[in-house]
Amino acid sequence: MSKQxxxxxxxxxxxxxxxxxxxxxxxxxxxxxxxxxVSEWPTYTWPASTEIPTVRQRRDALTELGYGLAEDAEWEWEECTGPDYHPHPVRVLLLGTVKVRPLEAGAA
Known part of the structure; x- marks a missing residue:
């Protein structure tokens, strides 16, 4: 298993x-x-919707990108305010983070 x-x-x-x-x-x-x-980072975009992707959808997206959750990793959520340069009022944003590791070759 990858240590990265x-x-x-x-x-x-x-x-x-x-x-x-x-x-x-x-x-x-x-x-x-x-x-x-940043333009070369593995990225997955869901179709237009404001509904938060489920745990399974997030796992499937990571797998498609060639990654899985690191051992004992759990999603963490943080609220922050959006940048003021957007053409709409500043909003509270939800940011999810989790530690991941590359999947073994051929596992994706």
Whole structure:
């Protein structure tokens, strides 16, 4: 089993997203933070919806990206305020984080 541990984060993109694909409205996006360019981080985007993806949907997304939860890892949630440069009033955002590890070759 891989000893590398990374942090995965997930948040609601309130105005949609342009990368890796354009979405027509708010959507949840999960990415694995690693070294290098942010544009090259493994990213999963759910279809436009404000409904929080279920634990199973999050696990399936991580598996598709080639990652699984690290041993004893649990999702942690934090409320923070969104950036003031958006064209709408500042909102409270929900940010989910969890420790992940690469899956063994061929496990994804």
């Amino acid at each position: 541990i990374f942090g995965a984060q997930m948040s609601l993109r309130c105005c949609g997203t342009t990368a890796p694909e354009l979405t027509a409205g708010p959507c949840w996006q999960l990415y694995v933070a690693m070294t290098g360019l």
